[in-house]
Amino acid sequence: MxxxxxxxxxxxxxxxxxxxxxxxxxxxxxxxxxxxxxxxEAELASRVKSEFIANMSHELRTPLNTVMGFSKLLTEHEKRKLPDAEVVEYARLIHDAARHLLSVRDDILDISKIQSGKFTLDAREIVLDEILSACVSGLKLMAQEAQVELRFVAPYDLPHITGDAVKLRQVFTNLISNAIKFTPGGGSVTVECLRRSDNGTTVRVRDTGIGMTPEELAVAITPFGQVDGGKNRWREGTGLGLPIAKALVELHGGALTITSMKGKGTDVSVDLPPATASGQDADADHTDQRAFAQ
Ligand SMILES: Nc1ncnc2c1ncn2[C@@H]1O[C@H](COP(=O)(O)OP(=O)(O)OP(=O)(O)O)[C@@H](O)[C@H]1O
Ligand SMILES: [Mg+2]
Incomplete structure (x- = not known):
């Protein structure tokens, strides 16, 4: 035809x-x-939402109980004749609980500002290894208590970057605390800083912890998403840290990538672009390494 x-x-x-x-x-x-x-996506969002409500009420209830309980004891000080050391200890517990509540509130404000595109950075020229070593020092005790070895490796000649020091500290504190939180005792966490050939900086946070499947990784990166976010969850948190970290890195013009293997560990890589000002450290030697282990 x-x-x-x-x-x-x-x-x-x-x-x-x-x-x-x-x-x-x-x-x-x-x-x-x-x-x-x-x-x-809708099923994931709905699961994440109900787990968030359950987790959130736990995240708020625990510190609120501390505030209620210990402040009540302090109001009975006259009657109970509490020793000074005990009064100080109760005040410290109330202070820590209130600080935790404030950080939960800050995270919620951050994610809502990020999602509405209203987040702004206070970007200046900074040295990343100072920020990282402050984060590592601040988490040494957490690692010790978890019996996880915490290592920090950075070259002496890291280039400067343009970034918001407070926000980058928030990013790395969350990544390193996640690595410690999800690594069983006897394991290790390595924070490594590398200078790239384009004069940018890459930070890797690697752990030998529980790892995630690709499906779990998709949950982890969703706001409020927590792997095993149900009632039996034993680790604290709101599930906001990773999505906030990813968004903050992207606001810096960088990228956050996660590779993970269930039962083997997780490797989070943060690539940050070079400083916007020109000519820094361009010819420096790349071989010197500074190492720190807790
Ligand atoms: N290094 C890691 N190893 C294994 N699982 C991880 C790791 N980092 C994150 N996760 C999983 O991703 C989830 C989300 O992490 P995220 O940092 O967003 O929240 P969180 O640590 O639970 O709470 P928050 O950081 O808000 O206090 C975690 O609850 C955990 O299930
Ligand atoms: Mg976290």
């Missing part, structure tokens, strides 16, 4: 028909795939 003259004349319309059928099929397939993705 297609071989005769009539067929030739009809060929374009037949081709059009095939094309439109094929187009419809592709469209149907795309719609189905999009619907499937939207359904999975």
């Amino acid at each position: 297609l071989g005769n003259g009539l067929g030739k004349n009809k060929q374009p319309s037949l081709m059009n028909e095939y094309a439109s059928l094929l187009g419809d099929a592709v469209l149907r397939h795309r719609t189905r795939t999009a619907e499937h993705a939207a359904r999975i």
Whole structure:
């Protein structure tokens, strides 16, 4: 049929028909795939939302109980004749609990500002290894208590970067505390700082901990998402740290990538661009290494 003259004349319309059928099929397939993705996303969002409400009330209840309980004891000071040391200890516990509540509130404000595109950075020229060594020192005790070895390796000649010191400290504190929190005793966490050939800086936080499957990783990076976020969860947190860290790194023009293997460990890599000002440290030697282990 297609071989005769009539067929030739009809060929374009037949081709059009095939094309439109094929187009419809592709469209149907795309719609189905999009619907499937939207359904999975909605299910994930709904699971994350209910786990968030449960976790959040735990995150708020625990410190609020501390504030209520110990402040009540202090109001009974006259009657109980508490020793000075005990009064000081109760005040410290109340202070720590209030600080924790403040940090939960700050995280919620951060994520909502990030999501509405209203977050701004106070960017200056900074040295990243000072920030990192402050984070590592601040988490030494946590690592000791968890019996996790904490190592810090950085070259002496790290280039400067342009960034918000307070926010980058928040990023690395969360990444390193996650690594410690999700590494069983006897394991190790390594924080390594590398100078890239483009004069940017890469920070890697590697642990030998419980790791995540690709599905768990997708949950971890979702705001409020926590792997094993149910009632039996034994680790504290709101599930905001990672999405905030990722968004803050991206606001710096950088990238945060996570690779993880269930049962083997997690490797979080943060790439930050070089300082916007030119000519720093460009010719320095890259070989010197400074190491710190707790
Ligand atoms: N290094 C890691 N190893 C294994 N699981 C991790 C690691 N880092 C994060 N996760 C998983 O990702 C989840 C989300 O991490 P994220 O930092 O956002 O929240 P969080 O630590 O639970 O709470 P927050 O940081 O808000 O106090 C964690 O609850 C955990 O399940
Ligand atoms: Mg965290």
